[in-house]
Amino acid sequence: MKEESYPASIEAESNRDFGQSEERKRKTDEYIALLVRHYSETLVRQVLNALSHLPDFSPAEHLRRAGVFTAPLASLLSPFEYPQFELTFVHVDEQSIIVDIAEGLPEAGGGTRFYFQRRGEALTLTNTEPLWIS
Secondary structure (H helix, E strand, C coil): CCCCCCCHHHHHHHHHHHCCHHHHHHHHHHHHHHHHHHHCHHHHHHHHHHHHCCCCCCCHHHHHHHCCCCCCHHHHCECCCCCEEEEEEEEECCCEEEEEEEEECCCCCEEEEEEEEEECCEEEEEEEEEECCC
């Protein structure tokens, strides 16, 4: 999700918490491969698309500008870099999806659990709840 240049201190925090740039890239590639293998690229992009339309969700504008259906997933998700943006699928079935999102900067980030109802290809947000993610 890194679309702009962040202060050196943020880069230093990322290095400290997740490893050097090459290590973070390797971890991100593995994370995305696992998401796609377990849930499909289509489903990951459907969730990102639904999130991109939420008015009070801070990464929504980035997702819309980047293009959730065309941008590489590594440019949309940043689980090992600040500002962090990570999806964790909690539950997936034919009718519903529950996903936890970790986002933000060290000391200022947070998490939210999103509940979606599935109707064909469309996802409708039915509930959210804040999470403490450390």
